[in-house]
Amino acid sequence: MxxxxxxxxxxxxxxxxxxxxxxxxxxxxxxxxxxxxxxxxxxxxxxxxxxxxxxxxxxxxxxxxxxxxxxxxxxxxxxxxxxxxxxxxxxxxxxxxxxxxxxxxxxxxxxxxxxxxxxxxxxxxxxxxxxxxxxxxxxxxxxxxxxxxxxxxxxxxxxxxxxxxxxxxxxxxxxxxxxxxxxxxxxxxxxxxxRIDWLGIFLLTIGVGSLQVVLERGETDDWFAAGYIIALSIISALSLAVLIWWELKIEHPVINLRVLKSTTLSISAIMTFVLGFGLFSAVFVFPLYAQRIIGYSAFQTGTMLLPGTLMAAMISPFLGKMLQSGIRPQYLIITGFGLSAVFGFMMSGSNLETGGAYFFIPLICRGLGAALLIVPLTALAVSELKPSDIPQGAALNNMMRQMGGSFGIALINTYIAQRSAANRTALIAHVTASDPLTIMRRQSYVNNFMAHGATYLRALQASLGALENTVVRQTFLLSYMDAFLLLAILNACCIPLVIMTIKKRVAVKAGKVEIPDAH
Missing domain, CATH: 1.20.1250.20 (MFS general substrate transporter like domains)
Incomplete structure (x- = not known):
């Protein structure tokens, strides 16, 4: 100290x-x-x-x-x-x-x-x-x-x-x-x-490393259509299963999984996984949406994230003070998931005409939601641990956040790809030679190209390309809207989970959060 x-x-x-x-x-x-x-x-x-x-x-x-x-x-x-x-x-x-x-x-x-x-x-x-x-x-x-x-x-x-x-x-x-x-x-x-737990280190490296490769590369290589993805998935599952058995068996493990006997740490780890899922997925999806759909530069996109980040940074130290003063952590966690859900719902309602000002409020909600989740979950994770167990508890909690982020990005990326195929199929069903709206849109493109000096045949050919570009852009827009909606639903579903898993009264004594029982 x-x-x-x-x-x-x-x-x-x-x-x-x-x-x-x-x-x-x-x-x-x-x-x-x-x-x-x-x-x-x-x-x-x-x-x-x-x-x-x-x-x-x-x-x-x-x-x-x-x-x-x-x-x-x-x-x-x-x-x-x-x-x-x-x-x-x-x-x-x-x-x-x-x-x-x-x-x-x-x-x-x-x-x-x-x-x-x-x-x-x-x-x-x-x-x-x-x-x-x-x-x-x-x-x-x-x-x-x-x-x-x-x-x-x-x-x-x-x-x-x-x-x-x-x-x-x-x-x-x-x-x-x-x-x-x-x-x-x-x-x-x-x-x-x-003795150094070399077997534990080996199993951890192989198990987690293989899992991470599967998550990072799965979507790129069409998941289980790739032989190496199947092999690495099997290796990861076996290695992690043996790792858990081995670490609980030996006296001095490289990862002391026994600290998970703390119900508070176990619950916090689950919530931290969900937090990592939402936190990293949002930072992954929004820049793609802003740059690919709205047309912002990388710097402009990053700048849009700053107000929410700064707001979260400003309130984080005060949230710690609030916990010390007796505010029940459940209230902060529920509010955090609620604000994160608001971010997803508002983003799912944007469109191609949405201006930068619209994103201000949802991005503020994202930043505040992250702060309201990180602070109490970090405090809760180690609140019941002995001082000697705090480093291991903190490490496991941090790993769950990073793993949640990896799962989140992999699953959201896959979800966007799947929704893109479904949305394109739904859109092109209405883009036919006999559809009146398609005929009007194509004719407007033809007239515009001819007004800029193109011949009729070139204008007709260019109009087909313009129609395709419109379909592609609308497809990605709908897919990103679906991804934001999924994030909103996941965060909203966590609210009853918090209520169900942390039932008993949280006592805050001398600044230490204590959860007598939580099942």
Missing amino acids: ETGFRKWIIVVTIITSTIIELIDTTIVNVSINTMSGNLGASLEDTAWVITSYAIANVIVIPMTSFLAEKIGRKQYYIGSILLFTLASAMCGFSHNLWELVAFRFFQGIGGGALLSTSQSILFETFPVKERATASGIFSLGIIIGPSIGPVMGGYIVDNLSWQWIFYVNIPIGLLAALLSYIYLKPTKRSQDGR
């Missing part, structure tokens, strides 16, 4: 490290086209730049507690920052795609370690009675990072080269490592002489 200047310099360092790690989960998305052209690779292959980072993140997050104990938390934290920073530099220096993919994997290993270790350090920096405030502060990084990634990425791609997406991490990472070295308390490595 720290006080005064030292306490707040640690807070700034921790939040900075969290933000740069989460920025890198989304900052690359807007530069895939540019990377693909510069590196002479297909878009499908270039997507591995995103996939490799996500795989490394999810593999290393649940191991952070074990590794920090073995290496010493301060040493492990600083080493992770330096690995993240060095890998960022090497990503920028890469000469071909597969070099970049490899260095992104190492960047993900360093970054994933930062997420859970940062949370543990922050909780121990604050006294128990201020742990809810610490959760509010930690949530700043979770909210801000993924949301400003597209803004930064769009600006950098428009004004510099794609390499600067990685170079910007270098001075920030070096400063964070220096401040951590100066201000974090030294920690000793575990000297109990227990």
Whole structure:
């Protein structure tokens, strides 16, 4: 526990490290086209730049507690920052795609370690009675990072080269490592002489890594139509099943699944998974919709996300104070899911004529909803754990959020593709040579092209292309509307789940959230 200047310099360092790690989960998305052209690779292959980072993140997050104990938390934290920073530099220096993919994997290993270790350090920096405030502060990084990634990425791609997406991490990472070295308390490595759980590490790597590849690449390769997707799905299921059995059997596991005996942590983990699903899916779907349908640039799209993000950042510390003062977390969680549902319902009501002003309110709801979910769920997850179990509980909770995001993006992407096929079939059923509206629309196109100097035959041919473009645009519009509606329904369905799973009164004593029973 720290006080005064030292306490707040640690807070700034921790939040900075969290933000740069989460920025890198989304900052690359807007530069895939540019990377693909510069590196002479297909878009499908270039997507591995995103996939490799996500795989490394999810593999290393649940191991952070074990590794920090073995290496010493301060040493492990600083080493992770330096690995993240060095890998960022090497990503920028890469000469071909597969070099970049490899260095992104190492960047993900360093970054994933930062997420859970940062949370543990922050909780121990604050006294128990201020742990809810610490959760509010930690949530700043979770909210801000993924949301400003597209803004930064769009600006950098428009004004510099794609390499600067990685170079910007270098001075920030070096400063964070220096401040951590100066201000974090030294920690000793575990000297109990227990054996390293190599089998657990192997099973975790294979199981989670295979699952992540399936989620990231499934839609691209038509899911179970691809043999490697089937093989990896089987490998993942078997590995994770054996992992659970093994980790519960041995005395010193790499992942202490026994902390899930805490009902509060188990419930929070489920809700955090849903939170990750909605949080990352919304950040994935909205930029695609804004750029492909409305015609905004990457930078304009990112800028539209900023007001909601800033609003969420402003209220997060106060939400921690509210929890300490006795506000029941269920109220915040239900409100958060409600606002997230409002975002989806409002977005599903937009159309091709919708202006930028319309998106302001739903995006504010998205930001506020995320804050109202992250803060109480983060606090609840570790509220009943012993201090020695907090790092493992935080790691598992963070893994569930990242896994929820991976599942969300994969399923939403698949849903959009399926709805696109269905919506196109429904639309073209009305676009026939005998349909009066189609005849009128085609004739207006012909007249417009002829007015600009085209011959009748060329104008007629161009009108067919224009009709096709209209159908394609309307198809994608309807598909994205369906995706927003699905997100709204999922969030709305979580509200009764909160009420059903957390029945008993939540007592808040001395700033510590305690749930006596929850079934």
